[in-house]
Amino acid sequence: DSGVTQTPKHLITATGQRVTLRCSPRSGDLSVYWYQQSLDQGLQFLIQYYNGEERAKGNILERFSAQQFPDLHSELNLSSLELGDSALYFCASSVSRGGQLKDTQYFGPGTRLTVL
Amino acid sequence: AQKVTQAQTEISVVEKEDVTLDCVYETRDTTYYLFWYKQPPSGELVFLIRRNSFDEQNEISGRYSWNFQKSTSSFNFTITASQVVDSAVYFCALNPTIQGAQKLVFGQGTRLTINP
Numbered sequence: 128d129s130g131v132t133q134t135p136k137h138l139i140t141a142t143g144q145r146v147t148l149r150c151s152p153r154s155g156d157l158s159v160y161w162y163q164q165s166l167d168q169g170l171q172f173l174i175q176y177y178n179g180e181e182r183a184k185g186n187i188l189e190r191f192s193a194q195q196f197p198d199l200h201s202e203l204n205l206s207s208l209e210l211g212d213s214a215l216y217f218c219a220s221s222v223s224r225g226g227q228l229k230d231t232q233y234f235g236p237g238t239r240l241t242v243l
Numbered sequence: 244a245q246k247v248t249q250a251q252t253e254i255s256v257v258e259k260e261d262v263t264l265d266c267v268y269e270t271r272d273t274t275y276y277l278f279w280y281k282q283p284p285s286g287e288l289v290f291l292i293r294r295n296s297f298d299e300q301n302e303i304s305g306r307y308s309w310n311f312q313k314s315t316s317s318f319n320f321t322i323t324a325s326q327v328v329d330s331a332v333y334f335c336a337l338n339p340t341i342q343g344a345q346k347l348v349f350g351q352g353t354r355l356t357i358n359p
Contacts (some may be wrong), residue, residue: 129287158345170334170349183346217288221345231278232347234288 130154131235133218139241145206148238152199152220158182159201160221160232161193165214176201208242215239245270245339249350256325257358264320264353266335272296276338277311277318278347283331291333294318325357 130153140146152159161173172185176195187193190208195201205212215237221230246269256262268277279291292302294311302309306323322329332354336347 129289160345160347162347169351170347172346172348175345185346215286219288230345231290231293232345233290234280236285236287239286 129233129235131218131220131233133216133235133238135238136236137239137241139243140208141243142208142210144208144242145204146208146240148203148205148216148218148240150201150203150218150220150235152201152218153233156220156222156233157199158221158230159195159199160219161187161201161203162217162219162234163214164217164237165211170217173203205240210242213240213242245272245337245348247335247337247348247350249333249335249353251353252351253354253356255356255358258327259324261321261323262325262355264322264333264335264355266318266320266350268316268318268335268337270316270337270339272339278336278338279309279318279320280334280336280349281331282334282352288334291320322355325355327357327359330355330357 132151134149158177160175162170164170173187174193175183179195190206193203217234217237219232219234221232248267275296277294281289299311308321310319332352334352335350338347
C-alpha cells in the first residue's frame with residue numbers, strides 16, 4: 128500500500144457526461160500528479176499540482192481540469208466524455224519540497240474509467 | 244526530447260530462470276533520475292528503484308539488480324531466479340530536469356510472464 132488513495136475504483140458512464148476523480152496524497156506529500164494509462168498511449172503525464180498551485184502540464188485535454196485543495200487532496204474533472212477517454216487514471220504524490228527531481232512518485236491504485 | 248524505450252514488449256520464461264528487462268533513454272539533460280515501476284495484474288504501480296544520473300554503481304536488492312550505463316543510456320533490470328509472483332508489467336521511467344516540475348516519462352512497458 129503506497130498510502131495514496133483514489134476514489135472511485137471503477138467508474139462507468141456515458142459519452143457526453145462529466146465525472147470527478149478524487150485523490151488523497153500520502154501524509155506529508157505536497158505534490159500531486161495525474162497520469163492516464165491507455166492501451167494506445169501508454170502511461171502519460173497529465174498535470175502536477177504543488178501545494179495548491181499548478182506546477183506542470185502534460186498532454187491534458189482542454190475538456191479535463193484538475194485542482195488541489197487546501198487539505199492537499201486533488202480532483203481531476205473530465206467533461207464531455209468520449210469513448211477514447213476510457214482509461215486507467217492514476218494519481219501519484221511526492222514530498223517535492225522545492226521541486227526536487229529526486230523525489231519518488233508513489234502511485235495510488237487508480238480509477239478505471241469506462242465510457243460507453 | 245525526452246524518451247524511454249523498452250524494446251521488449253513481452254517476455255516469457257520458466258520459473259527460476261534469470262531475466263533481464265532492457266531500458267534505453269534519451270535526454271540532453273546532465274541531471275536526471277531514472278525509475279523502475281512494477282504493475283502487477285491487480286493494476287497498481289509499485290515503485291522499485293530510483294537512480295540519479297551521477298551514480299553509475301550497480302544496485303542489488305535481493306533477487307533484483309539494476310545496471311546503469313550512462314555511456315549507452317541504458318538502465319537495465321535483472322531478476323535472478325524468477326518466481327511466478329514476478330509476473331507483471333514493468334515500466335522504466337525518466338524524470339528529466341524541468342525547473343520546479345516533475346513529469347515522469349514512461350516507456351511502453353515490458354510484460355513479464357513467469358511460467359511454473
